[in-house]
Every structure is written in C-alpha cells, then in structure tokens.
Amino acid sequence: MKEEDKESLPKMIYQDGIQPTVKTIGNFVAQAVDAALSKPKLWVTKKQFNFERTRKLLVEKLQNVDPETIVPPENYIAVPALMQISYCFDSDELREMYANLLASSMQIDKKWEVHPAFVDIIKQLTPDEAKLLKAIPFSTYSFNPIINILDKFPDDKGYTTIYASYTDIADGICESPQKIGAYLDNLDRLKLIELDMNTFITDEAPYDKLKQTDFVQNITKKPLRTNHVYDFAKGCFKLTAFGSDFIKVCIK
Numbered sequence: 001m002k003e004e005d006k007e008s009l010p011k012m013i014y015q016d017g018i019q020p021t022v023k024t025i026g027n028f029v030a031q032a033v034d035a036a037l038s039k040p041k042l043w044v045t046k047k048q049f050n051f052e053r054t055r056k057l058l059v060e061k062l063q064n065v066d067p068e069t070i071v072p073p074e075n076y077i078a079v080p081a082l083m084q085i086s087y088c089f090d091s092d093e094l095r096e097m098y099a100n101l102l103a104s105s106m107q108i109d110k111k112w113e114v115h116p117a118f119v120d121i122i123k124q125l126t127p128d129e130a131k132l133l134k135a136i137p138f139s140t141y142s143f144n145p146i147i148n149i150l151d152k153f154p155d156d157k158g159y160t161t162i163y164a165s166y167t168d169i170a171d172g173i174c175e176s177p178q179k180i181g182a183y184l185d186n187l188d189r190l191k192l193i194e195l196d197m198n199t200f201i202t203d204e205a206p207y208d209k210l211k212q213t214d215f216v217q218n219i220t221k222k223p224l225r226t227n228h229v230y231d232f233a234k235g236c237f238k239l240t241a242f243g244s245d246f247i248k249v250c251i252k
Contacts, residue, residue, distance in 0.1 A: 030059050032070035036106045037078070054085055054099070061103040073105035073114075080119045081105075093130035097122045097250040104249045114249050121190050121246065128174040129183050133243075134251055135173050136193065140244055143236040144169065145206040146184070148197065149219055154227035162230075165195055165237070168213050178215065184237060192243035197235035207234050 033055060062070060072078075085098035101118055104110040122130075137144065149163040165184045170177035188195040201207070210216060211232060220230045239247070 026059075026063060028067040029062050029065065029070070032067040033058050033062060033106070036070050036072045038072070051082065053089060054082060054102070057095070057099045058103055058106070061099055062106065065107060069108045070106050071108045071111065073102065073111065076116055077105045077114055077119065078102065084119065084123055091127045093127040094122060094125065097125075097130055101250045110249070113245065115245065118246055118250060121192070122250065124186070124190060126183070128170070128176055128179070129186060131173050132170060132183055132187070133192065133247055135169055136239055138239065138244065138247060140239050140241055143199070143201055143238050145201055145210060146195070146235045146237055147207055147210050147216075148233040148235070149216065150231040150233060151224055152229050152231040159231065163219060165235075166210060166216065167237075168210060168215070187243075188237070191240055192246055193237050194240050195235065195237045197233060199236055200234035201236055207232070
C-alpha cells in the first residue's frame with residue numbers, strides 16, 4: 001500500500017465511523033418502492049419506458065408513508081399505469097394522476113380502493129379535464145348549475161341547441177375554457193360526473209350569473225333568423241360515487 005494511501009485510511013475509517021448506523025426513513029422508503037415495483041419493472045424496462053423518473057416521483061409521493069405498509073401493486077394496475085405515465089411527463093396533471101394512482105396501489109391500506117378502470121380513464125382525459133376534476137366540489141350531494149343555449153323557433157315549434165352544458169367552472173383554470181361543454185360530456189361518458197337537464201337548482205341566481213358571462217353574451221349577441229329568439233334550458237351536474245372514488249385515489 002502506498003504511503004499516501006496509508007495516511008488517508010484512518011480518515012476514511014473515521015468518516016465512515018461518524019456516518020449514521022441507521023438508514024434514513026427516506027432510504028427505507030426508496031428500498032420499499034424498489035421492492036414493490038420489482039415485478040412491474042420487468043414488464044416495462046425492456047420497452048425503455050421512463051421507469052427511473054417514475055420511481056423518483058413515487059419515492060416523493062410515499063416519503064411520509066411507513067415503509068412497512070408499502071406493498072407490491074397488482075400487475076393489472078401497475079403495468080398499464082407505468083406504460084401510460086411514460087407518455088405523460090410533459091403533462092403535469094396527467095403525470096400526477098398516474099403517480100397518485102400508483103402510490104395508492106402500493107399502500108396496504110389503500111390498494112383495494114384502486115379500480116382497474118382508473119388507469120384507462122386517465123388515458124381518456126385531457127389535461128384540462130384533469131384540472132376540472134380538481135375544481136369540482138368533492139361531494140356527491142353538491143349540484144352545480146349548467147345551461148344549454150337554445151335557438152328557439154317561432155310559435156314554440158321547437159328549438160336547436162347552440163351550446164350544451166355550459167358552466168363557468170373552467171374559467172381561470174383550463175387552457176381552453178370554451179370547451180367546457182365537451183369536457184363535461186366526456187366526464188359524464190366516463191361516469192365520473194352525472195349531467196342532468198331534467199333537474200335544476202331552484203335558486204335562479206346561479207343561472208342568471210351564467211347568462212351574464214362574456215362567453216354566453218358573445219354567443220347571444222349574434223343575430224338569429226327572423227322570429228327566432230335565444231332561450232336557455234337549466235340543468236345541473238354532480239360528482240358520482242365512482243367519480244368520488246376516482247378523485248380520492250388519483251387526485252387527493
């Protein structure tokens with residue numbers, strides 16, 4: 001051994017000696033995440049998915065969780081979720097939803113709350129729709145007003161719908177708030193919310209507020225055909241029980 005190596009050896013031993021003998025909770029969590037993801041990792045690494053970035057994200061999500069409660073996720077949840085999250089790193093909203101789903105599926109007290117359909121549902125959401133789900137009141141008993149903008153024919157002979165399912169909940173939240181009707185239709189299709197044009201809130205104020213928004217005013221200031229008038233249909237939407245479960249797992 002070289003003389004300079006002999007001199008540095010005591011320093012190395014001393015430095016090692018002052019290191020904590022017990023690993024930090026963070027290291028335990030990282031090890032638990034590695035162990036829990038060992039099987040799903042075999043499925044995805046061959047296809048070069050962004051596994052390491054996902055792993056780091058999950059370690060952050062589970063940092064305050066007891067490592068003893070971190071368990072392997074079910075493959076029918078983890079494998080498709082890991083495949084999909086690798087495509088979503090350019091979308092904060094969708095990436096976070098997949099990460100929350102995976103984190104829930106790896107906790108012994110939460111994993112059975114993760115429905116297999118949740119993975120496919122996230123796949124069918126836009127980032128704007130993910131933002132909307134954060135904004136919708138988290139209650140299956142909370143009714144939110146919506147209106148349809150109608151072109152009413154003369155002599156009450158019918159109408160056509162110009163814009164369906166408008167509400168202002170997307171204003172200041174979504175990149176394309178003018179697409180709120182399509183967003184709500186999709187969330188309804190996925191059974192996360194329930195749109196209902198046969199039920200409405202008895203208080204007229206929320207509907208009057210919607211009619212006065214710039215979006216509605218810009219539509220209704222356009223002239224219609226002779227003797228046609230603008231009219232409105234009132235309705236509401238609310239979170240479904242399935243949607244509530246989805247939000248608890250993937251957003252909360």
